[in-house]
Amino acid sequence: MSTQSDNQPVPAENRASGWVIFVFFLIGLIASLISGWIAFPNLLYSTQQQPIDFNHKAHVAQMDCSSCHFFRDDGSFAGSPTLDECKSCHMYPMSNDPDEQKFIEEYVKKDKEVPWLIYAEQPPCVFFSHAAHVKGADMECRTCHGDIGQSTSLREYQENRLTGYSRDIWGYSMLRLGEAKHGGRHKMNDCAECHLKETGSKGDCFQCHK
Amino acid sequence: MKIDRRCFLSLVIGGAVGTTLTPVPWKLTDDIAIWTQNWPWTPSPEKGPSVYKKSVCTLCNGGCGINVRTVKGQAKKIEGQADYPVNRGSLCPMGISATQHLYGPSRIQSPMKRTGERGQGKWEKISWAEAISTVSEKLAELRSRKKPHTVACIAESDRGTVPYLLQRFLTAYGSPNFIRTPSSFDAQEQALYLTQGRHGTIGYDLENAGFILSFGSALMDAWGTAGQMLSASADFKQKNKLIQVEPRLSDTAALASQWVAAKPGTEAALALGLAHVIVRDNLYNKEFVDNYAFGFEDWEDENGTVHQGCKSLLKQYPPKKVAGITGIDKGTIESLARKFARAKRPVAICGRGSGMVPGGLDEALAVFALNALVGNINQPGGVTAIPEPDYWPEMQRDKTASNGMQQPRVDGAESDRFPNTRYLLNRVPEAINSAKGESPIQALLVAGGNPLYTMADTETAKKAFDKIPFIASFSTYMDETAQYADILLPNHHFLERFEDVPTPAGTPTRVIGLTRPVVEPRHDTRHIGDTLINIAGSLGGFIENAFPWENYEAFLKQTLTKQWDSLEKQGYWVDPEFMPPAWEKAFQTPSGKYEFYPSQRSKASGKDADALPGFRQVELPGDPEKMPLTLMPYASARIAGGAVANPPFMTKTVDTDVIKDGAVFVEINPQTAKKHGLSEGDAAVLKTPAGKARVRIHLFEGLMPGLVAMPAGLGHTAFSDYIAGKGANVNALLTDVTDPGSGLNAGWGIRASLVKA
Numbered sequence: 001m002s003t004q005s006d007n008q009p010v011p012a013e014n015r016a017s018g019w020v021i022f023v024f025f026l027i028g029l030i031a032s033l034i035s036g037w038i039a040f041p042n043l044l045y046s047t048q049q050q051p052i053d054f055n056h057k058a059h060v061a062q063m064d065c066s067s068c069h070f071f072r073d074d075g076s077f078a079g080s081p082t083l084d085e086c087k088s089c090h091m092y093p094m095s096n097d098p099d100e101q102k103f104i105e106e107y108v109k110k111d112k113e114v115p116w117l118i119y120a121e122q123p124p125c126v127f128f129s130h131a132a133h134v135k136g137a138d139m140e141c142r143t144c145h146g147d148i149g150q151s152t153s154l155r156e157y158q159e160n161r162l163t164g165y166s167r168d169i170w171g172y173s174m175l176r177l178g179e180a181k182h183g184g185r186h187k188m189n190d191c192a193e194c195h196l197k198e199t200g201s202k203g204d205c206f207q208c209h210k
Numbered sequence: 211m212k213i214d215r216r217c218f219l220s221l222v223i224g225g226a227v228g229t230t231l232t233p234v235p236w237k238l239t240d241d242i243a244i245w246t247q248n249w250p251w252t253p254s255p256e257k258g259p260s261v262y263k264k265s266v267c268t269l270c271n272g273g274c275g276i277n278v279r280t281v282k283g284q285a286k287k288i289e290g291q292a293d294y295p296v297n298r299g300s301l302c303p304m305g306i307s308a309t310q311h312l313y314g315p316s317r318i319q320s321p322m323k324r325t326g327e328r329g330q331g332k333w334e335k336i337s338w339a340e341a342i343s344t345v346s347e348k349l350a351e352l353r354s355r356k357k358p359h360t361v362a363c364i365a366e367s368d369r370g371t372v373p374y375l376l377q378r379f380l381t382a383y384g385s386p387n388f389i390r391t392p393s394s395f396d397a398q399e400q401a402l403y404l405t406q407g408r409h410g411t412i413g414y415d416l417e418n419a420g421f422i423l424s425f426g427s428a429l430m431d432a433w434g435t436a437g438q439m440l441s442a443s444a445d446f447k448q449k450n451k452l453i454q455v456e457p458r459l460s461d462t463a464a465l466a467s468q469w470v471a472a473k474p475g476t477e478a479a480l481a482l483g484l485a486h487v488i489v490r491d492n493l494y495n496k497e498f499v500d501n502y503a504f505g506f507e508d509w510e511d512e513n514g515t516v517h518q519g520c521k522s523l524l525k526q527y528p529p530k531k532v533a534g535i536t537g538i539d540k541g542t543i544e545s546l547a548r549k550f551a552r553a554k555r556p557v558a559i560c561g562r563g564s565g566m567v568p569g570g571l572d573e574a575l576a577v578f579a580l581n582a583l584v585g586n587i588n589q590p591g592g593v594t595a596i597p598e599p600d601y602w603p604e605m606q607r608d609k610t611a612s613n614g615m616q617q618p619r620v621d622g623a624e625s626d627r628f629p630n631t632r633y634l635l636n637r638v639p640e641a642i643n644s645a646k647g648e649s650p651i652q653a654l655l656v657a658g659g660n661p662l663y664t665m666a667d668t669e670t671a672k673k674a675f676d677k678i679p680f681i682a683s684f685s686t687y688m689d690e691t692a693q694y695a696d697i698l699l700p701n702h703h704f705l706e707r708f709e710d711v712p713t714p715a716g717t718p719t720r721v722i723g724l725t726r727p728v729v730e731p732r733h734d735t736r737h738i739g740d741t742l743i744n745i746a747g748s749l750g751g752f753i754e755n756a757f758p759w760e761n762y763e764a765f766l767k768q769t770l771t772k773q774w775d776s777l778e779k780q781g782y783w784v785d786p787e788f789m790p791p792a793w794e795k796a797f798q799t800p801s802g803k804y805e806f807y808p809s810q811r812s813k814a815s816g817k818d819a820d821a822l823p824g825f826r827q828v829e830l831p832g833d834p835e836k837m838p839l840t841l842m843p844y845a846s847a848r849i850a851g852g853a854v855a856n857p858p859f860m861t862k863t864v865d866t867d868v869i870k871d872g873a874v875f876v877e878i879n880p881q882t883a884k885k886h887g888l889s890e891g892d893a894a895v896l897k898t899p900a901g902k903a904r905v906r907i908h909l910f911e912g913l914m915p916g917l918v919a920m921p922a923g924l925g926h927t928a929f930s931d932y933i934a935g936k937g938a939n940v941n942a943l944l945t946d947v948t949d950p951g952s953g954l955n956a957g958w959g960i961r962a963s964l965v966k967a
Contacts, residue, residue: 014212014214015212015214015216016212016213016214016216016217017212020212020213020217021216021217021220022220024217024218024220024221024224025220025221025223025224025227026224027221027224028220028221028222028223028224028225028226028227028228029224029225029227029228030224030228031224031225031228032224032225032226032227032228032229032231032232033228033231033232035232036228036229036231036232036233036234037232037233040232040233040234040237041233044237044241072259072260074260076259076260078259079257123244123247123248124248124254124255125247125248160241162238162241162242162245163241163244163245163248164245164248164250165244170237170240174233174237175233
């Protein structure tokens with residue numbers, strides 16, 4: 001039940017003035033902008049280090065990319081090398097590098113696969129063929145993966161806490177603007193953009209979502 | 211400075227405006243979409259190098275060679291094995307989607323015993339030790355009561371080591387009741403025995419045949435070995451060598467160079483009409499008929515009685531009369547007969563639909579007579595008897611077992627009435643339901659097949675099963691029959707087990723394929739061979755002695771020692787010595803010749819006409835006044851009509867005018883539809899003497915007026931929620947129509963009414 005006093009207008013002297021209201025608006029606006037642009041990305045992504053700090057440059061100096069990242073006989077792409085493949089050279093230490101020591105102690109001796117964190121891992125609903133791109137379209141690894149072959153250290157891996165996928169899929173820029181750092185940015189629109197440019201078509205759904 | 215409610219609202223509005231200017235809503239929307247499409251608890255296939263493993267599919271009796279792509283021990287894809295002598299690389303959709311059955315929820319995951327009513331679906335998990343002791347105790351109890359012959363075993367095949375072990379077990383135990391599930395090959399194998407004197411698998415050399423006359427065989431829809439027919443289909447089409455006799459424009463008829471729409475059930479009359487023209491015009495192979503055949507001309511027996519031969523009998527089937535019976539134009543019959551007789555290497559084949567639709571013995575004998583007339587027995591492109599495996603070890607049995615084995619079979623097979631019929635599962639329900647006192651089957655072992663789905667008139671079969679006090683199922687899946695059992699002893703999935711697959715019906719070479727484990731067993735299941743060895747061990751005595759092997763694998767390797775190298779390396783073994791025997795040595799009949807007059811065939815009335823192939827109109831059950839239409843099942847390569855149901859992948863390939871929103875469509879001719887006031891898409895009730903089903907109407911000009919065609923293989927009620935409840939089971943609407951000469955089910959259809967719902 002309403003009382004009479006409820007319907008009476010609040011006297012003007014008891015009301016907040018226009019600029020006070022505007023200040024509150026600004027506080028809300030700025031606080032949300034700060035939390036949205038700075039706090040949110042830090043909350044959304046967790047940061048992890050790779051189990052072994054791998055030096056690509058040192059390896060590339062002695063062998064090709066395809067020595068470790070090769071195509072299998074059936075045309076499928078092997079991705080990161082398995083322990084057996086690493087062991088073919090690193091059964092015993094080849095240098096004094098502490099990471100190599102760690103690799104041999106913790107993985108080779110224990111016969112345990114290295115749980116590499118894959119920067120460009122796509123969800124299982126995506127079919128991607130390396131053969132079609134590298135062999136068919138003659139593309140270089142760096143076009144999508146950046147100049148990782150020249151790196152001496154593995155960068156940190158950021159994982160989306162909600163989806164469980166790498167930050168490289170969305171890209172480091174929250175607005176997905178500018179050139180992708182590290183060659184990262186592997187969302188569907190990124191595929192489509194390149195396909196449109198190179199082939200004249202964004203492609204059909206079933207090409208990637210079987 | 212006053213702060214009031216409006217300040218708070220302003221703060222919220224500022225926050226909302228600010229938030230829309232940040233990535234938060236857009237990024238979170240995207241992430242939620244990805245998160246919901248990739249639930250962490252949904253298993254996804256392993257990644258890694260592919261390893262191909264050869265095996266043989268046993269989902270039906272076709273036995274196609276497969277090559278399974280596995281990654282880290284998971285089966286990912288099934289392909290046809292390119293060099294396998296049966297299917298040569300082709301594979302049906304069922305075989306391709308078998309991984310869904312391997313990983314799907316239809317599997318029985320451990321031994322279980324029933325806790326609720328039969329069929330209620332209440333189970334309690336038990337140990338293997340308890341499961342084996344429960345079965346052995348029941349069997350031991352029946353044996354101690356001198357009733358071993360009241361145990362029956364149903365299997366889908368009677369060839370190969372697993373069916374052999376089942377038969378060996380029953381023999382050692384003392385029961386003659388090993389029963390193979392029915393198919394159209396029952397009639398063909400019996401016809402083979404009656405005409406050639408050989409027990410074996412029938413082989414049709416369709417690859418080398420120059421002209422194929424198919425009496426309703428759904429070559430494109432899983433007849434024989436589906437993969438084999440798919441491989442051959444291009445050849446059929448290119449060489450215009452297939453003629454299809456069928457009342458429905460099936461996929462096979464569509465592929466044929468000529469479609470002959472004979473009235474259903476009159477195939478035998480047509481075959482005899484064609485034979486009439488071939489004999490009348492002297493187009494038959496005289497070398498074969500004169501020298502290697504018996505009973506073509508009239509003949510005199512040792513008592514001086516003159517018997518009618520095939521030639522005299524054929525006089526009763528002049529084209530004009532046959533035209534009246536079959537509805538096919540007289541000229542077409544004449545020209546078809548001449549085409550058949552003059553073609554190079556012609557062959558006539560029979561077995562309606564995929565082979566699941568039954569047929570009487572006369573039909574098979576009539577079609578065989580056509581083949582014999584053109585002399586294509588044991589010739590390239592002809593018909594051959596593939597001998598049954600004969601590599602079994604000896605055994606001894608005790609007196610109880612011997613006495614039990616001398617009891618008559620429950621199904622009436624091999625009795626005085628049906629002496630040449632080996633199995634009659636279709637007669638089992640009647641034998642149980644009409645028995646006075648206790649059921650003649652006290653314990654039933656279901657070691658293959660899914661009788662409560664595949665048998666005609668499933669309700670009556672269920673009533674019979676109700677009277678069997680003890681039912682054990684060895685099924686891999688929770689199928690309709692397993693659901694009705696008392697105890698479950700699940701076999702491994704075929705991708706998890708060893709098994710040999712001897713020559714499938716229809717294949718013209720002698721071959722053994724090896725089914726072998728492609729993945730580790732996923733559940734607490736056990737190979738049926740091992741389970742049998744365990745049960746035999748627990749029964750003890752002679753039965754245990756008959757099973758001296760450590761396990762099934764040891765038995766398999768010992769049995770197939772000679773073939774093992776080839777089996778292991780290639781996945782199959784082809785008998786290098788097998789050649790269809792020459793005519794002078796081919797026939798083991800009493801006359802030593804091919805018998806146009808099958809002297810071994812039982813003659814109920816003592817008349818020659820009973821022995822000779824003839825056309826006897828099958829009286830379909832039902833009152834033609836009340837049920838003016840005729841229902842017939844049809845086969846589809848995209849719907850598995852056998853024991854194992856369609857996996858969901860396969861059902862997705864079925865058109866929306868076959869099944870939609872859980873309702874099955876029946877086909878009728880537009881003329882029939884008009885007469886009955888039905889139109890496309892209408893919901894209707896289909897009624898037969900066996901039962902009724904809710905269906906929808908699909909008008910199809912390719913079906914003869916007066917018929918209702920319904921796909922076989924839908925309407926499962928078991929397996930899983932993803933499989934059950936789609937359409938209706940046509941078998942539940944059919945009934946058994948006993949073929950007087952053989953006891954086989956000759957009921958290819960049934961009378962029906964269709965009323966708009």
